[in-house]
Amino acid sequence: MTAQDSKLGDTDGKIFVGKGDEQAWLTLALANRHGLVTGATGTGKTVTLQVMAEGFARAGVPVFAADIKGDLSGISEVGEPKDFIVKRATEMGLNFQPDQFSTVFWDVFGEQGHPVRATVTEMGPLLLARMLDLNEVQEGVLNVAFRVADDNGLTLIDMKDLRALLDAIVPSTAKKGADAEEDQFAAIRKAAQGFGNVTKATVGTIQRQLLVLENQGGTSFFGEPALTLKDFMKTDRDGRGMVNILVADKLLQSPRLYATFLLWMLSELFEELPEAGDLSKPKLVFFFDEAHLLFNDAPKALMDKIEQVVRLIRSKGVGVYFVTQNPVDVPDRVLGQLGNRVQHALRAFTPRDQKAVAAAAQTFRPNPKLDTTKVITELGKGEALVSFLEGNGTPSMVERVMIRPPSARIGSITPEERKAIMAASPVKGKYDTAVDSESAYEMLQKRIAGTAVTADGPADGSGGGILGQIGSIVGTIFGTNVKRGRLSTGQVIARDVTRSVTNQVIGGMAANIGKSVAGQLGGSIGRTLVRGALGGLLRR
Structure with a gap:
């Protein structure tokens, strides 16, 4: 192993991504400033995503990524020293070392991974x-x-x-x-x-x-059982970050369900995680593939919330990386927050394509040695234009590089290999069996039967009367055993107070109020207020 290869990953706080005239390193301390991976189909975006995921995992950073075609699943198996892989590594001065990474598979439909509910x-x-x-x-x-x-x-x-x-x-x-x-x-x-x-x-x-x-x-x-997002944020016995892969080939057949589900996950992370400040590396990196689906026909209210979550989740130690074909797929106000960029080749056969290429070139910090607009159309498979944030937080000049080869397998795994991984999963059995708890349907059925207690006087004292409300508020302050997704009366009151405040405060001021209150109180009520002002994405 060369001296350079020994420093890959988190040894010196950087991830080695590729090499051209200059080496391309992604700084872990700036990785929560978000990023963008773009390029036409077949130009190498998935391999770049795998290289970055491997680097984060080596550095002890958990990763979540949606696997659209099944190609990313190979990260769970040992890489093969094929001739073209070894050749590319050698040209970069690397000694190719096959590797594999601890992986947990998730699937909304519960077919090829643990169910997500x-x-x-x-x-x-x-x-x-x-x-x-x-x-x-x-x-x-x-x-x-x-x-x-x-x-x-x-x-x-x-x-x-x-x-x-x-x-x-x-x-x-x-x-x-x-x-x-x-x-x-x-x-x-x-x-x-x-x-x-x-x-x-x-x-x-x-x-x-x-x-x-x-x-x-x-x-x-x-x-239920509903997903506990902390299960995404684990490391394995060697201290490497777990790679969480959402099997999305079937899910993508319902694009709006796919995009809304991933947005829900982001908003849940934002809601649950405490403020972290500037860290030496992220707590979690979230790759959002087919990102254009998130923004297609999104109403203004939703776009405002998306922008808000992307802007503020950085302070929670989460890095979000959008993966799509063209930077123009991402609205300017979100694009401006994505500091780390990887651009694979784009094709320019029509005037519309040429306009898109020019727009993509303008998103980079110019390099006098490169005609960025021209190079974008000339890049070969595995090549990319790269600009990562430097030590002072400013983008580096764009460089043309060859992306380094992944250490794990490139391509999909077999059904047998997937079964073996799931059998050894750290969350095996936790989500695999659905639970049908008593909830609104059963409660309303009891009302029809005349056996339910009316909302005016609940038997458990959790609502209705003043004493019940006071008791619930005390429970909210000092902690309750209410399951996630079930609000006590005290929490409802706190949230409704927030709604009232939010409605009286102009736009962005609500976000600042929620953030300030959460920072000062730090408890259940503080978190509820954040959900009202910033987490209005979930409950508005």
Whole structure:
């Protein structure tokens, strides 16, 4: 092994990515300033992603990445010293050392990885409306449904909970013989109408969109046990970061579900992680492949939230790397926050393509030795234009480099190899069996049967009366055993206070208030306030 090769990874706080006239090093201390990997299909983006993931893992940084075609799964197996790999390594002065990395596979559908689940409450109305492709009126009714659920202590876990709640807001039956049901839901309907005109037609449209989502696999995504994001942030016995791979070949067939799911994960990370300041390396690096799907037709409210999360999650020690074909796929206000850039070849056959190439070239700090616009169209497979942040946080001049070969296998693994990895997984058994807890659906069924306690006087003292509210607030301050996704009355009160404050404060001031309060209090109420002001992406 050469002296240079021995320093790869975290030895000197850098990741060796490639070599041209100059060596290209990604500084770990600046890796949470986010990044962008772009290039046409077949130019080497996936290999670059694997090289970067390997470097982070060597440095003890956990990695999350979506695997669109299955090619990234090879990182879990020992690399093969093929002739072209050894040749490229030798040309860079490297002694190729085959390696493999501890990997956990995840799959929303639970077929090729551990199931990934979230509760409907955790997803929240804004993201769920995006997932369902609702218009503003329909999104407003969905917000009403969530508010009514909070106020009535109805826990939203899975799809049947949400369906039951929508039926309760506007009962689907009004026939003779349904009097008992009508009486049980009268208070809920009245509460819903108090927030605005909730019509059967609008609720019916939402129900139909829920059916579309169910047909796309949404039923398997919503439920318990819900994902604990700390399971992504682990190291193996050798101190290397675990590589978490989301199997996304099937998920990508539902682009909006894919994009909204990854955005939910980002917002959950932002919500849960404490402020970290400037670290010597990130706590987690998140690769967002096919990133253009996140921004396609996104409404302004959602774009504002995306920009906010990307801007602020850096202070939580998380680096976000968008992977897409062209920098123009990413809005300028997000693109401006991506400091580490890798640009593979783009083709310029049409005037539109040529305009895109010129726009891509303009995102780099110029190098007088390179005609960036011309070079982008001339890059060979495995070559890239690279600009990483330097010690003072400014982008380096763009350089043309050959990306170093990965140490692990390039390409997909076999089903047998995947089964063996899952059998030895550190989270084996934790998420594999779904749990159907008592939630809104069961509670509403009890109301129909006349056995449930009404929202005006819960038997457990968790809401309704003043004493119950005080008790819940005390529980919120000193800690509760409420499961993630289930809000106590005290938490609802704290959140509603935040909603009121947020509505009175202009735009970005709300974010500053939430951040300040969280920093001062540091407890459950502080985190709830952050969820109201900044985490409004989940509950707005």
